[in-house]
Amino acid sequence: MTNQNEHEQDHPHQVPAAFKIQLPTPSTPIHSATVSAPTNIACIKYWGKASSHYNTPINDSLSLTLDQADLRAVTTASCCKCFTEDKLWLNGKEVQMNASTLKRFRACVDGIRALASDKVDDITHQIVVTRSEWETMPVHIASYNNFPTAAGLASSAAGYAALVASLVALYDAREEYPGQFSAIARQGSGSACRSLYGGFVAWRAGGEREDWSDSIAEPVVDEMHWEEIRAVILVVSNKEKETSSTKGMETSVTTSRLLEYRAKHVVPQRMKEIEKAIQEKDFESFGKVTMMDSNQFHATCLDTYPPIFYMNDVSKSVVTMVHVYNEWAEEIRAAYTFDAGPNAVLYTLEKYQVELLALVLRYYPEVGEGYVNNSELRKEAMEFALEAGLVEAVEKRCRVRDIGDVKMVYCTKGGPGPQTLGDQCSLFEFV
Amino acid sequence: MTNQNEHEQDHPHQVPAAFKIQLPTPSTPIHSATVSAPTNIACIKYWGKASSHYNTPINDSLSLTLDQADLRAVTTASCCKCFTEDKLWLNGKEVQMNASTLKRFRACVDGIRALASDKVDDITHQIVVTRSEWETMPVHIASYNNFPTAAGLASSAAGYAALVASLVALYDAREEYPGQFSAIARQGSGSACRSLYGGFVAWRAGGEREDWSDSIAEPVVDEMHWEEIRAVILVVSNKEKETSSTKGMETSVTTSRLLEYRAKHVVPQRMKEIEKAIQEKDFESFGKVTMMDSNQFHATCLDTYPPIFYMNDVSKSVVTMVHVYNEWAEEIRAAYTFDAGPNAVLYTLEKYQVELLALVLRYYPEVGEGYVNNSELRKEAMEFALEAGLVEAVEKRCRVRDIGDVKMVYCTKGGPGPQTLGDQCSLFEFV
Numbered sequence: 016m017t018n019q020n021e022h023e024q025d026h027p028h029q030v031p032a033a034f035k036i037q038l039p040t041p042s043t044p045i046h047s048a049t050v051s052a053p054t055n056i057a058c059i060k061y062w063g064k065a066s067s068h069y070n071t072p073i074n075d076s077l078s079l080t081l082d083q084a085d086l087r088a089v090t091t092a093s094c095c096k097c098f099t100e101d102k103l104w105l106n107g108k109e110v111q112m113n114a115s116t117l118k119r120f121r122a123c124v125d126g127i128r129a130l131a132s133d134k135v136d137d138i139t140h141q142i143v144v145t146r147s148e149w150e151t152m153p154v155h156i157a158s159y160n161n162f163p164t165a166a167g168l169a170s171s172a173a174g175y176a177a178l179v180a181s182l183v184a185l186y187d188a189r190e191e192y193p194g195q196f197s198a199i200a201r202q203g204s205g206s207a208c209r210s211l212y213g214g215f216v217a218w219r220a221g222g223e224r225e226d227w228s229d230s231i232a233e234p235v236v237d238e239m240h241w242e243e244i245r246a247v248i249l250v251v252s253n254k255e256k257e258t259s260s261t262k263g264m265e266t267s268v269t270t271s272r273l274l275e276y277r278a279k280h281v282v283p284q285r286m287k288e289i290e291k292a293i294q295e296k297d298f299e300s301f302g303k304v305t306m307m308d309s310n311q312f313h314a315t316c317l318d319t320y321p322p323i324f325y326m327n328d329v330s331k332s333v334v335t336m337v338h339v340y341n342e343w344a345e346e347i348r349a350a351y352t353f354d355a356g357p358n359a360v361l362y363t364l365e366k367y368q369v370e371l372l373a374l375v376l377r378y379y380p381e382v383g384e385g386y387v388n389n390s391e392l393r394k395e396a397m398e399f400a401l402e403a404g405l406v407e408a409v410e411k412r413c414r415v416r417d418i419g420d421v422k423m424v425y426c427t428k429g430g431p432g433p434q435t436l437g438d439q440c441s442l443f444e445f446v
Numbered sequence: 447m448t449n450q451n452e453h454e455q456d457h458p459h460q461v462p463a464a465f466k467i468q469l470p471t472p473s474t475p476i477h478s479a480t481v482s483a484p485t486n487i488a489c490i491k492y493w494g495k496a497s498s499h500y501n502t503p504i505n506d507s508l509s510l511t512l513d514q515a516d517l518r519a520v521t522t523a524s525c526c527k528c529f530t531e532d533k534l535w536l537n538g539k540e541v542q543m544n545a546s547t548l549k550r551f552r553a554c555v556d557g558i559r560a561l562a563s564d565k566v567d568d569i570t571h572q573i574v575v576t577r578s579e580w581e582t583m584p585v586h587i588a589s590y591n592n593f594p595t596a597a598g599l600a601s602s603a604a605g606y607a608a609l610v611a612s613l614v615a616l617y618d619a620r621e622e623y624p625g626q627f628s629a630i631a632r633q634g635s636g637s638a639c640r641s642l643y644g645g646f647v648a649w650r651a652g653g654e655r656e657d658w659s660d661s662i663a664e665p666v667v668d669e670m671h672w673e674e675i676r677a678v679i680l681v682v683s684n685k686e687k688e689t690s691s692t693k694g695m696e697t698s699v700t701t702s703r704l705l706e707y708r709a710k711h712v713v714p715q716r717m718k719e720i721e722k723a724i725q726e727k728d729f730e731s732f733g734k735v736t737m738m739d740s741n742q743f744h745a746t747c748l749d750t751y752p753p754i755f756y757m758n759d760v761s762k763s764v765v766t767m768v769h770v771y772n773e774w775a776e777e778i779r780a781a782y783t784f785d786a787g788p789n790a791v792l793y794t795l796e797k798y799q800v801e802l803l804a805l806v807l808r809y810y811p812e813v814g815e816g817y818v819n820n821s822e823l824r825k826e827a828m829e830f831a832l833e834a835g836l837v838e839a840v841e842k843r844c845r846v847r848d849i850g851d852v853k854m855v856y857c858t859k860g861g862p863g864p865q866t867l868g869d870q871c872s873l874f875e876f877v
Contacts, residue, residue, distance in 0.1 A: 255759075255766075256843065270738075273745060276707045307701075307751050314704060314749040320734075321769045322741045328759045331686075338752045412687065 034104060034157055035444045043097040046134065046144065046152070048184035049440045051087045052177035052433040054168055055080045055209045056246065056360045058305040058352060059285055060312035061218065063268045063278060069227040070202050073268065074278040075286045077217045077235065078209045079362070081246060082430030085388060086168060090158040090177035091442040092185040098153035104442075105158050105174070115261075119203045123178050124154055126199035131186035149186055156181070157442035162425075168248065168358065175203030176210030180433035194231030201230060208232040213431035214240060215293050217286070238429040241296050243365040247349075247372055248425040249379065251329045251357040258323045260355040267319040274315040281311065298364055302350030305362060306337075309352040325355050329420045333359040336378060336413050340371070343408040372396035372426060374405070378413055379421035389426045465535060465588055466875045474528040477565065477575065477583070479615035480871045482518045483608035483864040485599055486511045486640045487677065487791045489736040489783060490716055491743035492649065494699045494709060500658040501633050504699065505709040506717045507649045508666065509640045510793070512677060513861030516819060517599060521589040521608035522873040523616040529584035535873075536589050536605075546692075550634045554609050555585055557630035562617035580617055587612070588873035593856075599679065599789065606634030607641030611864035625662030632661060644862035645669040646724050648717070669860040672727050674796040678780075678803055679856040680810065682760045682788040689754045691786040698750040705746040712742065729795055733781030736793060737768075740783040756786050760851045764790040767809060767844050771802070774839040796859075803827035803857060805836070809844055810852035820857045 038045075061076035103110045103120060112120060134144040144152075158177060160170050179200040182188065190196055197208035201218075209216040214237040221230030258266075267274050285304050292300035316323040326334075330353055337351045348367040352360050363371045372387070373396040387393035469476075492507035534541045534551060543551060565575035589608060591601050610631040613619065621627055628639035632649075640647040645668040652661030689697075698705050716735050723731035747754040757765075765782055772778045779798045783791050794802050803818070804827040818824035 254845075255762075272712050273704045273707065273742065273749075276704065276711075280707075281703050303751075307749075310751065310753045311704065311749050314745040317748060318704075318738075318742050318745040320738050320741065322765060324762050324765075327762075328686075331755045331758075334753060334755075335686075414685075 034107075034442060035446055036155065038095070038097055038445050040097050043095055044143070045093055045095045045097075045445055046185060047091060047093040047438065047441055047443065048181050049089065049091040049436045049438070049442065050177055050180040050184055050433050051083050051089045051436055052173050052180050053080045053083045053210050053213070053430055054086050054088075054170065054173040055206065055216065056352060057206065057209075057354070058301070058362075059282060059289055059308050060352075060354075061205055062312050062315060063264050063274055064205075065220065065222060066227060067265070069230065070205055071222065071227045071230040072205060072218065072220050073274075074282040075217060075220050076206075076209070077215065077286060077289055078206070079215055079244065079246070079429050080210060080213050080238065080432060082427050083434065084430070085425055085427035086162050086173070088158055088160050088170070088173035088177040089436065089440065089442065090156060090174075090181040091440075092154055092156050092178070092181035093441075093443055093445075094149065094152035094154045094185065096152050098155055101153045101155075103156045103158075106160060119175070120178075122202035123175065123199055124182060126202065127179060127182035127188050127196070128186055130188040130190065130195070132189060134187065154182075154185075155443065159442060168250070168425075171204040172206040172210045175200050175207035176433060178203060179207070179211065180435075184435050192228070194233060195228070197232035198228055198230060201232075211432055212237075214238040214429055217290070235290055236293055238431055241293060241429070243296070244429050245363050245365055245368045246425075246427050246429075247361040247363065247368065247375060248427065249333060249359040249361070249375065249421045250423040250425070251327065251333075251359060252419055252422050253327060253357045255324075255327070257325065257356055263316065263319070263323045263355065266321075266323070267315055270320040271315050271318040273318040277311055277315055282308075298350075299347050302341075302347035302362065305350045305352050313353060325357060326353050327357045329416060330357045330359055332378075332413060332416060333361075336374065336409060337361065339409050339412050340374060340405065343405050368392070368426065369395045369399050370401070372424070373399040373401050374409070375421075375424060377401065377406075377415070378409065379416050379424075380418045382419055382422060385423070387424045387426060392426045465538075465873060466877055467586065469526070469528055469876050471528050474526055475574070476524055476526045476876055477616060478522060478524040478869065478872055478874065479612050480520065480522040480867045480869070480873065481608055481611040481615055481864050482514050482520045482867055483604050483611050484511045484514045484641050484644070484861055485517050485519075485601065485604040486637065486647065487783060488637065488640075488785065489732070489793075490713060490720055490739050491785075492636055493743050493746060494695050494705055495636075496651065496653060497658060498696070500661065501636055502653065502658045502661040503636060503649065503651050504705075505713040506651050507637075507640070508646065508717060508720055509637070509649075510646055510675065510677070510860050511641060511644050511669065511863065513858050514865065515861070516856055516858035517593050517604065519589055519591050519601070519604035519608040520867070520871065520873065521587060521605075521612040522871075523585055523587050523609070523612035524872075524874055524876075525580065525583040525585045525616065527583050529586055532584045532586075534587045534589075537591060550606070551609075553633035554606065554630055555613060557633065558610060558613035558619050558627070559617055561619040561621065561626070563620060565618065585613075585616075586874065590873060599681070599856075602635040603637040603641045606631050606638035607864060609634060610638070610642065611866075615866050623659075625664060626659070628663035629659055629661060632663075639663040642863055643668075645671060645860055648721070666721055667724055669862050672724060672860070674727075675860050676794050676796055676799045677856075677858050678792040678794065678799065678806060679858065680764060680790040680792070680806065680852045681854040681856070682758065682764075682790060683850055683853050684758060684788045686755075686758070688756065688787055694747065694750070694754045694786065697752075698746055698754070701751040702746050702749040704749040708742055708746055713739075729781075730778050733772075733778035733793065736781045736783050744784060756788060757784050758788045760847060761788045761790055763809075763844060763847060764792075767805065767840060768792065770840050770843050771805060771836065774836050799823070799857065800826045800830050801832070803855070804830040804832050805840065806852075806855060808832065808837075808846070809840065810847050810855075811849045813850055813853060816854070818855045818857065823857045
């Protein structure tokens with residue numbers, strides 16, 4: 016976690032207003048930290064838990080951490096002796112935690128607090144809070160996503176990464192071994208562990224150690240290594256009720272014969288392939304493995320009993336469009352991937368981003384203003400002249416979809432891990 | 447193949463009119479045979495060829511042969527020394543055969559003709575055509591489906607079964623070993639081999655013999671064994687272009703890691719399970735294996751690169767409805783299966799057929815007259831009072847679909863193999 020405020024200055028987060036918290040004894044010192052954390056989109060998918068208690072996966076996975084300029088969770092963690100209990104607010108609403116949420120929350124708070132340092136006053140160099148004193152102060156946590164939670168853009172990954180990062184900053188916590196924070200974040204939400212690092216990040220399944228402390232995230236390359244990577248995200252409208260991923264995975268592990276085979280025999284090979292492709296900036300291999308792995312993940316969902324469907328007809332039309340585009344180009348210029356929902360994430364390279372966006376805008380008509388998060392790119396794409404051969408090839412297989420089939424398009428890229436923000440970004444206002 | 451006309455008398459086939467064929471020398475004897483053949487719907491799916499030359503599968507499969515009262519192909523095979531060449535008419539139109547169709551057609555004609563008997567005059571007991579003389583007479587074949595080819599109801603299975611059965615009748619052909627006719631039909635269209643028998647039929651993959659002569663259909667139980675089985679077929683509207691199954695299988699075999707595993711390790715176990723369930727008339731096990739196998743087949747299509755999608759959002763809504771229905775009933779009352787297209791085939795038992803049809807009619811509104819092929823069953827279903835608890839359960843998860851999402855509903859059941867029809871049913875009129 017870097018300590019610079021650069022990111023925040025470029026894109027000051029807009030929260031409606033800080034929550035005013037009335038303190039019973041206003042003079043009691045309050046300790047606070049505010050961070051921003053990214054979401055991430057997996058290329059090699061995580062599906063299936065090896066241990067539901069430790070929240071560990073049956074296979075390795077790998078993702079790209081996305082730029083917080085576009086998608087982020089901002090979290091403030093505060094603690095004070097005057098607080099009576101731990102509390103959590105999400106997007107402005109206090110959360111009444113059920114057993115499952117409470118377990119996740121406690122794993123993060125207790126896990127990071129156990130690694131706390133003494134707090135030393137900057138000026139006097141005196142210890143103002145001893146390591147063990149932190150436990151006597153309840154925490155108040157407020158978190159805010161700058162994108163709709165319901166859009167299904169891995170908001171829990173960003174949210175739990177921000178929770179862990181805010182606690183690390185609050186307690187000035189130190190890892191006893193590399194990846195320990197990610198092992199704690201993983202207990203909040205599996206894929207959150209990958210959001211603690213920037214660039215391409217692997218989650219090693221682990222399992223050699225009995226306490227699963229080896230189930231950790233590990234940076235593969237930072238966000239500067241393959242700077243040309245871009246992501247175009249299509250938020251797809253969904254009329255049907257989705258299966259929660261926790262419940263879905265549970266059913267898949269117990270009923271899908273194909274999932275077991277995938278985890279043991281297919282993923283290990285794909286991890287090697289994709290890490291090599293990333294190191295070599297080989298988009299052809301990267302894109303192919305990414306698409307195949309997304310398809311295989313959804314295949315194992317379908318092989319689940321009862322089957323789970325996350326992709327809908329609109330998602331499938333995006334798949335067709337991407338394959339036609341690549342066939343026309345005689346190279347892979349775009350690679351789709353779908354998480355546990357109908358949204359399409361299209362990876363591409365900077366040089367093809369406008370062409371791809373132009374294609375997207377042609378076949379998934381705009382709903383209205385703000386349809387594309389980046390107005391400059393939108394303008395370029397609207398003015399871009401798609402080659403006649405490409406339009407012809409796509410028209411043979413795809414039709415222009417209805418307005419609203421895609422609700423919004425985010426254009427983004429890779430980015431760094433969590434960022435510490437200044438006190439002026441606090442989501443609390445204590446009075 | 448039975449020789450009784452019973453079936454034909456119950457349900458005289460309606461063809462627009464026999465084709466008038468002008469003979470160059472009207473007095474030359476013409477030999478003809480007309481048969482009707484059924485379609486079949488697989489419970490354990492065939493997907494992937496072991497040999498494209500022999501048209502053999504990578505795994506065993508199993509299907510129910512459907513009643514020809516509802517769905518059938520009728521074929522007349524005629525031969526005469528006065529014909530100048532082999533010709534084929536499908537649904538009234540002469541077919542200009544491409545290389546692939548020609549190969550299939552020739553495999554059937556030459557294969558059955560090689561097993562021909564001498565033709566003996568009924569009255570004089572004289573040989574009128576010797577075994578080898580058949581080769582000197584070109585054949586004219588006319589075939590007619592009583593259901594739309596485009597509906598995707600395994601019309602090629604019924605068609606090639608009818609072709610083979612008509613040739614068997616024409617040449618009075620005799621098998622050298624049980625299943626030999628099915629091995630020939632299989633070269634026309636893989637699943638056609640299963641349509642040569644009634645009831646539940648297995649297709650043994652074979653491969654022990656080098657010429658694949660052991661890749662044959664085998665009756666498991668005839669149509670009387672489990673008379674209570676019913677099928678409700680929802681013909682689902684499809685806006686997208688489908689991948690042909692031959693091309694799809696080819697891509698799946700070369701790209702899907704999951705398909706290989708399925709064929710080797712999952713299907714053999716499922717074949718045992720389903721054959722046992724059928725023997726014991728255990729609908730609970732039969733239904734579960736059927737649904738799981740349909741899902742797994744579509745999962746391997748999705749694991750193909752580029753992926754193949756046959757089920758659409760309407761298909762998936764049927765899956766959801768069936769699971770809600772079974773959960774409500776606390777037993778499996780209906781089991782879906784989907785072939786290489788969006789149509790749903792729902793297996794059920796006679797006692798639940800009206801309830802299931804009532805459910806279908808409630809959530810997939812009628813397009814107009816003739817929406818259900820069986821007007822009596824339709825009437826019963828329209829008058830059937832669905833239990834309030836069931837309606838409530840379904841409404842929580844499913845919505846009433848648009849008119850036209852389902853184009854037609856066939857209610858049918860198991861039935862016998864091909865039937866020889868009388869000369870009055872000939873599709874040719876020679877003048």
